[in-house]
Amino acid sequence: MTALTLKNVNKSFGDVHVLKDINIDIEDGEFVVFVGPSGCGKSTLLRVIAGLEDASSGEVRIGDDLVNTTPPSKRGIAMVFQSYALYPHLNVRKNMTLALKQEKQPKTVIDERVAEASRMLDLEGYLDRYPSELSGGQRQRVAIGRAIVRHPKLFLFDEPLSNLDAALRMNTRIEIANLHAQLSASMIYVTHDQTEAMTLADKIVVLRDGRVEQVGSPMELYNNPANQFVAGFLGSPAMNFLPADQVGESGDHIVGIRPEDLVVEGDGPLQAQVRHVEELGGDTNIVADLSGTSVTIRQFGQFAVRPGETVSLAAPESRRYRFDGAGQRIG
């Protein structure tokens, strides 16, 4: 069954056209990540799905129901906000139960669901605390708990990890992945972080300027990007883009080579001067100058090279991506 269908969804604020003809289908139980640079409309799209903004035109269906005019609370969704948005004057338990009380659920159901959610999220000892007495990670878990207790058809996450520090971010990412496995609910997750997108998603939707650039599984998008934008956005460090003649091809197209596909070889055909070396222990990232264009080379393991040295590079033919002047993939 389909959990969410968007059909030709448009959204304008006055003259500003923020979402342009969005068409997306999300299957039951799928974890879908909307990713794109700031201002691409991904958060607006989430708010349209949630019902916090009305779509200017087009259809929003959750399950089989057309919900364009349904208020947020009746859409069977739950949302986790970037700023957590916990009610500051209510304790953790009341934060989690407010929606259920609004739905007039019986007390036994409410208690059961709170117990279930707090066990899942390790919040059992904190139910009587106020949000101000919790750490950032705990607040985030309460916000997720508040979503879980509602048993929604669709979870919406709006950049939930961007207020957490790096170590906590990784832990919470794993928790969210586990949660998805346990609940097998449909989830939509908005982020600008391509690592989060790659690690969490069953399906990634790449957005730019209010348009869907490409939809697919993380590896599909990584191995087979439809255009230069998607190729450059996914993968870290980002893909190198070089004019065709610099890498020994004829034509005026652009060649994209991922940093790990640029190999340092004694007799490689490309000569580059090393500018900067990042040694991470497990990997070594080399930033080098290839006839005027800066390229990043990712070497696995430790690699002794110093700025100023010249390295010879090879880029296997099979690992090259080619884009035309408009950024479309041509090979």
Next chain:
Amino acid sequence: MNKARSNPLNAAAMHAALILYTLIALFPVFVILINSFKTRKAIFREPLALPNADSFSLIGYETVLKQGDFFLYFQNSFIVTVASLFFILLFGAMAAFALSEYRFKGNTLMGLYLALGIMIPIRIGTVAILEMMVATGLVNTLWALILVYTAQGLPLAVFILSEFMRGVSDDLKNAGRIDGLSEYAIFFKLALPLVRPAMATVAVFNMIPIWNDLWFPLILAPAEEVKTLTLGSQVFIGQFVTNWNAVLSALSMAIIPVLILYVIFSRQLIRGITSGAVK
């Protein structure tokens, strides 16, 4: 840490200035209080002396409690002040919420219009107000005062509160919408508790002028049964003779309720419940 703040010399100077200001501000209150406990002669002989065995007298308080219906005046003032504050805060906060939360045509214009009253003193309209009160039959009722004070307090209340309402996180309000709270519930349960410190400020700003006002009670409600405390105290001030004992005692007692209200509101000012709402 700010360097100026940790400098002991600066701290001392700052405290000295604050203490000096406190003394200056409290001095008239102090003089009223000590003199209210003295005989009439002692008040004029040595106005700054503390009451002693010789000069101590409760004659002023006795006069006040016997003459004139002091407790009724007291009650009237209290009803007028509390009711006016209630309406100012309720309508002010509602208008502020609407202005800051909803996008509608003429939003900015409406905000400006509502704030216009800050610049125009309401007393300019006294004659018109009196005519209106007469026409509606509200003269010599407490409602006349409550309505006028509410109108007088609203502009500043809307102005201050809409600034604070804008500071209430959108995510929080949206979380409420997703949890199924109605717009009214969002206003009362989420927005109001978060702007409580601002509401307390507005309440304190409005309370004192309303409590002390003589102008409107004199014009709109001079009848015996609706007299406010300030107006009621005037019976002791005559054109030729003033009963200072009674005036000072009445004023001393008039301080108490304002003080209590102030303590209630300032506790709200201090309570920092907003921390932890959003990071």
